[in-house]
Structure formats: structure tokens, C-alpha cells
Amino acid sequence: MQDVIPLIKLENVRVHYASESGRVRKAVDGVSLVIAPGEWISIVGANGSGKSTLAGLLIGFTPLSGGERKAPSELVVRGVLQQPDAQVLGDTIEEEFHFALSSLLESSDEQLRRREHALHTVGLELPPETAISQLSGGQKQLLNIAVALAAQPDLLILDEPTAMLDPGARDRIEAVVQTIVQQGTAVIWITHHLEETTRCDRIIAMEQGRCVYDGVPVAFFYGMEKEEDAANIRRDEQQRSPCEELGLAPPFTVQTALLLKRKGLLHDAKPLRPEQLVKEAARWQ
Numbered sequence: 318m319q320d321v322i323p324l325i326k327l328e329n330v331r332v333h334y335a336s337e338s339g340r341v342r343k344a345v346d347g348v349s350l351v352i353a354p355g356e357w358i359s360i361v362g363a364n365g366s367g368k369s370t371l372a373g374l375l376i377g378f379t380p381l382s383g384g385e386r387k388a389p390s391e392l393v394v395r396g397v398l399q400q401p402d403a404q405v406l407g408d409t410i411e412e413e414f415h416f417a418l419s420s421l422l423e424s425s426d427e428q429l430r431r432r433e434h435a436l437h438t439v440g441l442e443l444p445p446e447t448a449i450s451q452l453s454g455g456q457k458q459l460l461n462i463a464v465a466l467a468a469q470p471d472l473l474i475l476d477e478p479t480a481m482l483d484p485g486a487r488d489r490i491e492a493v494v495q496t497i498v499q500q501g502t503a504v505i506w507i508t509h510h511l512e513e514t515t516r517c518d519r520i521i522a523m524e525q526g527r528c529v530y531d532g533v534p535v536a537f538f539y540g541m542e543k544e545e546d547a548a549n550i551r552r553d554e555q556q557r558s559p560c561e562e563l564g565l566a567p568p569f570t571v572q573t574a575l576l577l578k579r580k581g582l583l584h585d586a587k588p589l590r591p592e593q594l595v596k597e598a599a600r601w602q
Contacts, residue, residue, distance in 0.1 A: 324392060324472050324503055325352045325375060330384035332370050332526075344370040346526035347384070352472065352505070357498045359514035359534075360507045361565065362523035368507045371523065372396060372474050375505060393421075395465035396474040401457035401481070410436075410460060411445035417464045435463040440489050455481040462490060466497070473497065474505040479513065491516060511538075511560070512568040515589040522563055530559045538571045539587045570594045 332345040345367045352358065352375070360368050373379030374386060376396045388394075398404055407413035414432040422428050436442065439459045443452075452460065458481045465473055475494075479487040494504050495516065506517060514520055520537045522530035530537055540558035560567050567575075570591050577583045577598070588594040 321353045323351045323353050324388065325394075326350070326385075326387040327374060328385045328387065330374055330386060331382045332374065332379060333382040343526040345374065348526075348528045349384075350521070350528070350531070352503050354471070354503055355498050355501045356503045356519060357494060357517040358503070358505050358519045358521060359517040360505060360521045360523060361509075361511060361514060362563070363565070366523040367526040368523050369399070369476055370526075372476050372505060372507055375472070376474055392472065393468060393470045394472045394474065395468050395470040397458070397461045397465050397476065397478055399477045399480065401454060401461055404461050405449055405457065408448060408450075409445065410443060410447050410449065413449060413460065413464055414445075414467060418467060421468060431467040431469075432463075435467040438466060438493055439463045440486065453481075455483065455486065458482060459486065459490075462493075466493070470502060472503045472505070474507075476507045477509065478506065479508070479510070487513075511565060512570075515568055515570070522559060524563060529563070534589055535587050538567050538589065539575075 327348055327350045329347050329349055330345060331343070331347055334342045334344060336342045348367075348371065360371060362368050370379060374381070376394055377386065377388070405413065406416045411432075414428065414435075418428045418431060422431070432445070439462050441456060441459045441463060443456075449457065449460065458478065462475070462478060473494075478490060482490065491513070494506070498504055498518075506513065508514065514534055514537075517534060520530065520532065520534050521528055522537065537559050540556055558567070560571075566572075568589065570588055570593070574583055574586070574588050574594055574597075583597055586597040588597050
């Protein structure tokens with residue numbers, strides 16, 4: 318089987334800033350990553366850990382202090398930032414799509430088709446002449462996501478994409494991401510809400526500008542259990558998970574599963590989502 322050609326490589330990248338005190342602030346400090354097509358990657362960490370700076374490096378608009386970002390010139394990258402107003406260029410929905418797509422597509426018919434499809438995909442059914450100033454914060458965020466999707470990017474970076482959305486819209490965006498990763502788009506999902514990471518393929522955890530975990534969600538939330546642990550160490554005495562080491566609160570499903578494990582239930586099951594927990598718990602009834 319041929320090796321997958323990566324979309325982006327970051328090699329020992331650094332972003333350092335001079336602070337008012339004269340000391341150097343290391344927003345990103347020696348991070349190396351490889352992003353492949355069709356990956357859904359969640360980036361987590363406390364405030365100030367370097368998540369958003371890393372997103373800026375992947376998009377390509379944050380200058381490097383050191384290291385190297387490698388990506389093909391034809392790569393299409395789109396990002397949706399935390400503040401919806403920061404990305405708006407047009408006065409209306411129609412103008413916003415025109416600014417985003419005119420450099421990619423010459424056909425006005427194709428621009429129209431992509432606009433209508435993207436708006437329908439995110440559930441934003443509004444006339445194209447609608448003024449963006451009339452939209453709520455959540456609607457603006459959905460618009461930004463729709464505009465990014467319309468470009469059909471190779472890499473889509475979403476920085477706290479559901480912060481202003483209601484539960485229904487959140488579920489819809491998660492479903493959209495599941496679809497596009499199956500089609501080969503890589504997605505970087507940055508979030509404080511760890512429940513949102515349970516569908517992804519890979520978690521990258523940042524702390525003080527450095528990558529301290531890069532692996533699958535199960536190991537991030539439950540730890541890497543060795544074979545001898547099960548025989549020789551009580552469940553509640555095992556090594557803490559990477560999530561716990563970072564002081565982050567795991568999803569409620571994981572918290573519940575860990576509580577049941579301490580009571581002698583579930584054993585080797587490691588559910589991440591509510592439906593998985595229900596299925597495992599049913600076996601013990």
C-alpha cells in the first residue's frame with residue numbers, strides 16, 4: 318500500500334513574542350506535526366496553551382519564529398475563527414460568498430450552486446440579499462462555516478466552531494464534519510468542550526506552547542493501560558490519563574464510566590459517547 322501524502326508538515330515550528338516586560342513569550346515552542354487527508358483532529362488545552370496560534374500556523378497567516386511549514390502550493394486551506402465578525406468581508410450573504418469564491422471559480426453558476434449547497438448543509442436557509450449585520454452571532458458563525466465549506470478545502474480549521482450555536486446546530490456541524498472527512502477533507506477542530514472530541518480520530522493536546530499528547534481519544538481519556546496493570550494494580554490506583562494530567566475535565570460519559578469502573582463494573586470497556594456507555598452498561602444488568 319502506498320504511503321499517504323501529507324497535506325501539511327510542521328517541523329519544529331516556533332512562534333515567540335516579546336512581551337512588555339521584555340521577556341519572550343513562547344506561544345508555540347518546537348511543535349512538529351503531520352496532517353494527512355481525511356483526518357479529524359481535535360486540538361485541546363487550557364487558555365493560552367497555544368491552540369489558536371497553532372491554528373494560525375496551519376492556515377498560513379501566522380509568521381514563524383523558527384522551524385518550517387511544508388505544504389503544496391495548490392493546497393486549499395480555510396479557517397473559521399472564534400469571533401465571527403472578524404472574518405466578514407461583505408455586507409450581504411451573497412457578497413460574502415462572492416468574495417470567497419470569485420478567486421477560485423470563474424463560473425457564476427458554479428458559485429451559485431456551491432453557495433446554495435453550503436447554506437443548506439449548515440441549515441442556514443436565508444435569502445442571499447440578507448444583510449449580515451442582521452444575523453445573530455450563531456448565524457454569522459454558521460455563515461462562516463458555510464463559506465469555508467463552499468471553497469471545498471483540502472484542510473478546514475475550526476476554532477471553537479460551536480461556541481455560539483444551539484445544541485441542534487452543534488449536532489448538525491458535527492455531522493457535516495463527519496461527512497467531509499469521509500470525502501477526504503482534513504479537519505482541525507479546536508475546542509474547550511471535550512465532549513466534542515469524542516468523534517475525532519486524533520487528539521493533540523497543547524500545554525505552554527508545546528505538544529504534550531498526540532494520539533487517539535481513548536488513550537487520552539483513559540490512559541495507556543498495560544497488560545500487567547489489570548492483574549497487579551487496582552483500577553483506582555492506575556496512572557492518571559493524559560487528560561487528567563493536564564487538569565482538563567473529561568466528557569461526562571468518561572467520568573461516569575470511570576466511576577462505574579471504580580465500583581467494579583465495565584472492566585475493560587472504554588466508552589466515549591453516551592450511546593456507547595448505555596450499550597456497555599446494559600451488559601451488566
